[in-house]
Amino acid sequence: MKNLHLLLNPLNDENPITVQVLGICSALAVTVQMKPAIVMALSVTVVTAFSNLIISLGRNTIPPRIRIIIQLVVVAFLVIVVDQILKAYVYDVSKKLSVFVGLIITNCILMGRLEAFAMSNKPVESFLDGIGNGAGYGLILITLSFIRELFGSGSVLGYQLVPQSFYDHGYSDNGMMILPPMALITVGIIIWIQRGYNRKLIEK
Amino acid sequence: MENLFNLFIRNVFTENMIFAYFLGMCSYLAVSKTVKTSMGLGVAVIFVITVTVPVNWLLENYLLKEGALKWLGSSFADVDLSFLSFLLFIAVIAAIVQLIEMVVEKFAPALYNALGIFLPLIAVNCAVLGAALFMQEREYGSIAEATVYGFGAGFGWALAIVVLAAIREKLKYSDVPKPLRGLGLAFILTGLLAIAFMGFSGIKI
Numbered sequence: 001m002k003n004l005h006l007l008l009n010p011l012n013d014e015n016p017i018t019v020q021v022l023g024i025c026s027a028l029a030v031t032v033q034m035k036p037a038i039v040m041a042l043s044v045t046v047v048t049a050f051s052n053l054i055i056s057l058g059r060n061t062i063p064p065r066i067r068i069i070i071q072l073v074v075v076a077f078l079v080i081v082v083d084q085i086l087k088a089y090v091y092d093v094s095k096k097l098s099v100f101v102g103l104i105i106t107n108c109i110l111m112g113r114l115e116a117f118a119m120s121n122k123p124v125e126s127f128l129d130g131i132g133n134g135a136g137y138g139l140i141l142i143t144l145s146f147i148r149e150l151f152g153s154g155s156v157l158g159y160q161l162v163p164q165s166f167y168d169h170g171y172s173d174n175g176m177m178i179l180p181p182m183a184l185i186t187v188g189i190i191i192w193i194q195r196g197y198n199r200k201l202i203e204k
Numbered sequence: 205m206e207n208l209f210n211l212f213i214r215n216v217f218t219e220n221m222i223f224a225y226f227l228g229m230c231s232y233l234a235v236s237k238t239v240k241t242s243m244g245l246g247v248a249v250i251f252v253i254t255v256t257v258p259v260n261w262l263l264e265n266y267l268l269k270e271g272a273l274k275w276l277g278s279s280f281a282d283v284d285l286s287f288l289s290f291l292l293f294i295a296v297i298a299a300i301v302q303l304i305e306m307v308v309e310k311f312a313p314a315l316y317n318a319l320g321i322f323l324p325l326i327a328v329n330c331a332v333l334g335a336a337l338f339m340q341e342r343e344y345g346s347i348a349e350a351t352v353y354g355f356g357a358g359f360g361w362a363l364a365i366v367v368l369a370a371i372r373e374k375l376k377y378s379d380v381p382k383p384l385r386g387l388g389l390a391f392i393l394t395g396l397l398a399i400a401f402m403g404f405s406g407i408k409i
Contacts, residue, residue: 068302069298
């Protein structure tokens with residue numbers, strides 16, 4: 001029961017992006033199209049889950065004074081592995097993500113969860129917490145990239161969704177959705193809607 | 205000289221870390237409630253980036269890049285250690301942040317308390333590592349360029365956070381729909397600021 005709670009809580013009540021304000025940079029930058037967003041979400045989930053597991057296993061032996069450096073080294077190691085795998089199997093997506101794969105190291109979700117959860121909880125729970133938070137992050141990423149790709153390019157996952165007849169009658173893609181500012185505004189609106197339904201999240 | 209000046213202006217306005225690349229958004233959104241604390245964090249970030257980018261530039265060019273180890277002898281000429289760059293960059297950043305944390309705690313305890321968790325979190329501020337990775341990707345030719353780039357990127361970041369904090373201070377008493385208060389509004393404001401900053405991209409220097 002508690003484990004299920006660990007998995008599901010980050011999807012809504014404690015969503016890393018819209019509630020904890022963690023990991024926003026990459027969420028905005030990689031969401032122009034759905035494919036890179038999905039790859040990014042998976043990579044982050046893998047790195048969060050395993051870094052949580054590793055840090056949790058060593059939580060009693062890590063000296064508190066140098067814990068940040070140790071955490072960063074563990075995370076950097078996992079990110080190098082993910083980066084090499086992406087380069088080997090999905091090179092075009094890896095090119096599109098450019099510096100943002102490397103920036104998973106500094107994705108605040110990782111440090112946030114390591115500090116707030118893995119340092120004081122058992123390995124299995126930490127692993128599940130990592131998966132849950134990765135999924136919460138992925139949920140927002142996929143929603144955002146769906147909206148941006150649909151309205152910005154008229155396609156989803158590369159398949160043309162807006163029929164050609166619309167274009168013939170004068171419909172045109174909203175180029176603004178592809179640009180950075182609309183990503184921010186769209187997230188703002190997603191937060192607005194979420195808090196409209198989930199009123200206990202409203203800030204004073 | 206003129207080249208360096210251009211680089212600085214470009215990185216503050218048209219290629220602003222926040223408005224064009226969304227780097228360092230987490231602390232940007234979380235600390236921008238008052239101008240005073242955001243100013244403190246802004247200065248800290250400027251300092252950290254201006255120091256770490258040139259240090260990482262040296263690492264990149266004399267240790268990591270393909271052929272960078274030539275100074276060790278011809279047998280090292282085709283060693284490529286670039287897969288290690290994430291690890292080394294982040295280690296340098298973490299070490300320098302730790303150093304700065306100690307200095308701030310000793311000499312400015314008030315600022316230290318105000319920044320709280322966000323000072324150690326500069327180590328994981330994506331703007332700092334992002335600047336190092338952009339430096340690697342864009343292959344700046346000299347250490348002077350790398351330093352100016354770092355300073356410009358940091359300055360642009362600080363400018364952005366102070367502007368947002370100033371607006372949020374004024375908006376504290378306005379009548380905003382309840383679910384939009386706080387984070388949601390900060391996002392939309394940043395979006396509008398980003399649109400404003402896009403206007404700078406028309407400038408030719």
